[in-house]
Amino acid sequence: xxxxxxxxxxxxxxxxxxxxxxxxxxxxxxxxxxxxxxxxxxxxxxxxxxxxxxxxxxxxxxxxxxxxxxxxxxxxxxxxxxxxxxxxxxxxxxxxxxxx
Numbered sequence: 550x551x552x553x554x555x556x557x558x559x560x561x562x563x564x565x566x567x568x569x570x571x572x573x574x575x576x577x578x579x580x581x582x583x584x585x586x587x588x589x590x591x592x593x594x595x596x597x598x599x600x601x602x603x604x605x606x607x608x609x610x611x612x613x614x615x616x617x618x619x620x621x622x623x624x625x626x627x628x629x630x631x632x633x634x635x636x637x638x639x640x641x642x643x644x645x646x647x648x649x
Contacts (some may be wrong), residue, residue, distance in 0.1 A: 552556040559589050560590045562594075567596055572606050575603065576606045592624055593625055594624075594627055597629055598635040599630055601637065623646040
C-alpha cells in the first residue's frame with residue numbers, strides 16, 4: 550500500500566490481498582489518506598485476492614466520502630476485485646466509483 554498527495558487529490562494503491570486480515574489496516578490507511586484530501590483515487594490493479602471484508606471497507610469509505618461531498622474513485626480494478634463486487638451484488642457501485 551502506498552499513498553501520495555497534492556493539494557486536492559490523493560492516490561491510494563490497494564495491496565495484493567484484501568481480506569479480513571488487512572481490513573483494519575486498509576480502513577486506517579483510507580482514513581489517514583482521506584483526511585488529507587477532498588478527492589481520493591484508489592488503485593485496484595494489484596489486487597489478486599479479495600473477500601467480503603475488503604469490499605466492505607471500500608464501500609464504507611466511498612459512502613463516507615460521498616456523505617461529506619468529497620470524491621471517491623476506484624480505478625484499474627483487477628478482475629478479482631471486479632468479481633468480488635459482482636458476487637456481492639455491488640457491480641453498479643463499482644461502475645459508479647470507476648466512472649468519475
